[in-house]
Amino acid sequence: MTTLSFPGVSCMLLDIEGTTTSISFVHDVLFPYAAANLEAFLRSHPTDPNVIRHTNLLVEECAAESAYPHAPLGPSPSVEELMQYIRFLMAADRKSPGLKGLQGQCWDAAYRSGLVKGHLFADVLPAFRRWSTSLPKGVAIYSSGSVPAQRLLFGFSEEGDLTPYLVDYFDTGVGAKIHASSYATITQRLDVSPGAILFASDNPLELLAAHEAGLQAVLLDRPGNAPISSEMAARLEALHIGTVQSFAQIELP
């Protein structure tokens, strides 16, 4: 097994989909559950403050959306109007904060009833055990999925409750994952120098953004992940951003 060494790392920052968890779990289990249940969820929670907050986000997002082929949402959209916009966002796999917030709220019942358990690759729990004791700043998560959705995935995982291993969670509230400024904000929030954080993701654009912010970065090549173009592979190589298939290949101080 080839290993890659990352000197000076005191904190691991992990993406979820394609990194800790299979793309298939997110796209074939979580997203279809939300697609099938969101309408009923919205109808049964009309006064929930978080539903209202996420709906308002969707109204704002829709007003700035040029590709949406229908009239923008009004200030108090009906459930039908909301669902039409939500289906548009889901079809394009948009990392919309409003959509991600509502998906997270909708998944809550599925995890708590035991219908869904968060998928983790086999090397994830052993790595969490290692890193949470050996790294001064521990392990944090940065995903486009909302922070409540992240807590559910790790809290109700196939391996049980893994949240005690995690020190912090970040979502697009700190900015999009392809913007360097998001990683600068995370670095400040974690109170760690950028070079002491190793960000692991399956998405090369996220790795380039993290690298631009001064973080160390590593590409995860998990079963089912999208292939990387040769141009992108060359860009990553030029920046010394390596690839691993498993967290077991990551050597930390």
Ligand SMILES: CSCCC(=O)C(=O)COP(=O)(O)O
């Ligand atoms: C937190 S579980 C749901 C994941 C999700 O909704 C998503 O869009 C995945 O984004 P990631 O940044 O983890 O690739």
